[in-house]
Amino acid sequence: xxxxxxxxxxxxxxxxxxxxxxxxxxxxxxxxxxxxxxxxxxxxxxxxxxxxxxxxxxxxxxxxxxxxxxxxxxxxxxxxxxxxxxxxxxxxxxxxxxxxxxxxxxxxxxxxxxxxxxxxxxxxxxxxxxxxxxxxxxxxxxxxxxxxxxxxxxxxxxxxxxxxxxxxxxxxxxxxxxxxxxxxxxxxxxxxxxxxxxxxxxxxxxxxxxxxxxxxxxxxxxxxxxxxxxxxxxxxxxxxxxxxxxxxxxxxxxxxxxxxxxxxxxxxxxxxxxxxxxxxxxxxxxxxxxxxxxxxxxxxxxxxxxxxxxxxxxxxxxxxxxxxxxxxxxxxxxxxxxxxxxxxxxxxxxxxxxxxxxxxxxxxxxxxxxxxxxxxxxxxxxxxxxxxxxxxxxxxxxxxxxxxxxxxxxxxxxxxxxxxxxxxxxxxxxx
Ligand code: HAM
Numbered sequence: 495x496x497x498x499x500x501x502x503x504x505x506x507x508x509x510x511x512x513x514x515x516x517x518x519x520x521x522x523x524x525x526x527x528x529x530x531x532x533x534x535x536x537x538x539x540x541x542x543x544x545x546x547x548x549x550x551x552x553x554x555x556x557x558x559x560x561x562x563x564x565x566x567x568x569x570x571x572x573x574x575x576x577x578x579x580x581x582x583x584x585x586x587x588x589x590x591x592x593x594x595x596x597x598x599x600x601x602x603x604x605x606x607x608x609x610x611x612x613x614x615x616x617x618x619x620x621x622x623x624x625x626x627x628x629x630x631x632x633x634x635x636x637x638x639x640x641x642x643x644x645x646x647x648x649x650x651x652x653x654x655x656x657x658x659x660x661x662x663x664x665x666x667x668x669x670x671x672x673x674x675x676x677x678x679x680x681x682x683x684x685x686x687x688x689x690x691x692x693x694x695x696x697x698x699x700x701x702x703x704x705x706x707x708x709x710x711x712x713x714x715x716x717x718x719x720x721x722x723x724x725x726x727x728x729x730x731x732x733x734x735x736x737x738x739x740x741x742x743x744x745x746x747x748x749x750x751x752x753x754x755x756x757x758x759x760x761x762x763x764x765x766x767x768x769x770x771x772x773x774x775x776x777x778x779x780x781x782x783x784x785x786x787x788x789x790x791x792x793x794x795x796x797x798x799x800x801x802x803x804x805x806x807x808x809x810x811x812x813x814x815x816x817x818x819x820x821x822x823x824x825x826x827x828x829x830x831x832x833x834x835x836x837x838x839x840x841x842x843x844x845x846x847x848x849x850x851x852x853x854x855x856x857x858x859x860x861x862x863x864x865x866x867x868x869x870x871x872x873x874x875x876x877x878x879x880x881x882x883x884x885x886x887x888x889x890x891x892x893x894x895x896x897x898x899x900x901x902x903x904x905x906x907x908x909x910x911x912x913x914x915x916x917x918x919x920x921x922x923x924x925x
Pocket of ligand 1: 578579580608615621624756775776778779780782786797801802
C-alpha cells in the first residue's frame with residue numbers, strides 16, 4: 495500500500511466543524527477591531543530573514559532556535575516563515591510610507607510559525623490576531639489597547655483572564671540596569687545555568703525570564719529596572735495605570751515581565767489565564783517606539799499586541815461557547831433529467847434571494863436524498879421530480895418543526911418558492 499502522508503508535526507488541519515467556529519470567531523474579532531477604528535492589513539507569510547533578526551533580536555529564543563528559515567534555491571535569498579507579525583507590519587508601514595499623512599491603527603490575522611515543542615496551546619503553525627498602532631506616543635493608546643482586550647474577553651464570554659503589566663523603560667535606562675545586572679550575575683556566576691551563562695553578556699535581561707526554579711531566588715534579589723527609570727518613563731507608566739484604574743480594570747504589576755522579543759520599550763503587558771496549563775498567555779504586547787527607526791524608517795512611536803487564536807478558541811470551547819454555525823436553509827432534492835435541470839435553476843433563483851442552498855449531487859433515490867437532506871440540518875427540502883417539473887412546481891417540505899405548527903409539505907409554483915421560504919424564515923425568527 496502507498497504510505498499515507500501526514501501533516502507536519504505541530505501544524506494542524508482545522509476541519510469544517512472547527513473551521514466554522516473559527517469563521518464566527520473571526521467575525522467577532524473584525525467587528526470588535528472596527529469598533530476601535532482599526533483597519534486590516536494583509537502581509538506576506540514569508541519575509542527576508544534579516545527582518546526578523548533585526549526586529550526580534552539575535553539573542554532571543556525565536557531567532558536562535560525557532561525560525562523556519564531557508565534559502566530560496568532559485569535566487570539564494572535568505573527567507574523565513576514569519577514567527578510573528580509585528581516585524582512584517584513595520585516593514586510594510588515603512589515601505590509604503592503609511593505614516594506620511596497620519597497615524598495608523600492596523601490589524602492582521604493569520605498563521606505564524608515557530609519551531610517549538612508542540613503541546614496543548616503551543617504549536618509550530620499557530621494563528622495570531624495582531625493589533626498595531628503607529629504614531630501615538632502618549633500612554634492613552636497603551637491603555638486603549640489594553641482595555642480593548644478586556645472588552646473582547648467580555649464579548650467572547652470569557653472570564654478569569656487577568657492582566658499583568660510592567661514597564662521596560664527607555665534604552666538608556668535599560669543600558670544602566672543591564673550593566674548592573676551583568677555585575678550582579680557575574681558575582682553569582684556559579685549559580686547560573688548554562689542558558690544563563692550564555693546570555694550573561696548578550697542578553698542578561700532574558701535571564702530574569704527563565705523558568706528554571708533553581709534560579710528564582712537569585713532572580714528575586716536581582717537589581718530592579720524601576721530604580722533606574724527617569725521621570726518621563728515613570729510618568730508614562732503612571733499614565734497607563736491611571737487610565738486602567740479609571741476604567742475599573744484591575745492589574746498586577748509584574749517586574750519580571752520582560753517579553754521574549756527585544757523590540758519593546760516602556761509599557762509591556764500580558765493577559766493570562768490559569769485554565770490552559772503551562773501556555774496561559776492568551777494575549778501579549780507593548781510599546782516598541784524604536785523599531786521603525788531600527789528597520790530603516792523614520793522614527794515613530796508604536797504600540798501593539800497579539801493574541802493566540804488557538805488558545806482563545808480552546809478557552810471559548812471550554813467555557814461552553816457555541817460550536818456550530820447555522821446550517822443551510824434549503825437542501826435541494828431532485829430526480830429525473832428535466833427535474834434536475836429545473837432544480838439547478840431553482841437553486842440559483844433561491845441564492846439570488848439570499849437563501850443558502852445545498853444542491854444534491856450524485857443522484858440516488860428520493861429516499862436516500864431525503865436522508866441526506868435531514869442530516870444536513872437544512873430548514874427545508876425543496877423536492878423536484880418529473881411530476882413537479884411538468885407542472886412548473888416544487889414540493890416544499892419543512893424539515894424542522896417550529897413550535898406547534900404542523901410540519902406539512904406542500905406544492906408551490908417555481909416562481910413563488912423563494913417567497914414561501916422567506917416568509918417561513920421570517921415567521922420562524924419572529925416566534
Ligand atoms: P508573542 O508573545 O510572541 O508576541 O505572541 C503573542 C501570542 O501568540 C502569545 O501570547 C500566545 O497567545 C500566542 N503564541 C505564541 N507562540 C505560540 C505558539 N507556538 N502556539 C500557539 N500560540 C502561540 C508577539 O508575537 C508580538 N508580535 C506581539 C506584539 C504585537 N507586540 C507588539 N505588537
